[in-house]
Amino acid sequence: MDFGSGFDIPDDPHKQNELFVQLFNHGDGTLYDSMYTPDGISNISGGPLTGEARTRFFKDFLAGGPKIDSKVVQAFTTGDTSLLIVDYHLDIPGENGEMISVHGVCTDVLVRNADGEWRLAIDRPVADVPAGAHAG
Numbered sequence: 265m266d267f268g269s270g271f272d273i274p275d276d277p278h279k280q281n282e283l284f285v286q287l288f289n290h291g292d293g294t295l296y297d298s299m300y301t302p303d304g305i306s307n308i309s310g311g312p313l314t315g316e317a318r319t320r321f322f323k324d325f326l327a328g329g330p331k332i333d334s335k336v337v338q339a340f341t342t343g344d345t346s347l348l349i350v351d352y353h354l355d356i357p358g359e360n361g362e363m364i365s366v367h368g369v370c371t372d373v374l375v376r377n378a379d380g381e382w383r384l385a386i387d388r389p390v391a392d393v394p395a396g397a398h399a400g
Contacts, residue, residue: 273299273374273382277339277348280374280382288332293323299384301375306387330356334370344376352389367392 271287273280287296297319305312309321334352341347354366373386 278336281336291326293326297322301383301385304385328357346374348372
């Protein structure tokens with residue numbers, strides 16, 4: 265998929281999710297990061313990141329080739345704010361070539377900016393805790 269001319273995040277939550285998956289799996293961290301508001305928060309790293317720290321994380325993380333698949337299970341929109349609840353499956357290449365699989369639920373908050381474009385304001389994935397494990 266060629267994103268050379270940029271992209272527009274659509275109004276439909278399911279199509280928004282499809283675009284997020286395509287951009288994530290494309291592997292370009294700067295491009296993926298451009299979906300966020302300048303002060304948007306992402307917790308994909310395991311902690312809240314915003315601004316340049318978020319951009320650096322996505323550049324490094326997506327360069328490693330992780331792949332995601334996700335499905336919107338609930339969506340709520342009012343005015344210029346949208347809340348998506350998403351089931352996700354993330355495969356992350358490990359240091360020794362093994363694939364680390366993570367499943368969970370993500371809460372995404374999108375806002376429409378002054379130009380009428382949707383952008384991510386909050387991206388908060390929460391991984392499932394395996395049976396017998398303790399959440400920290």
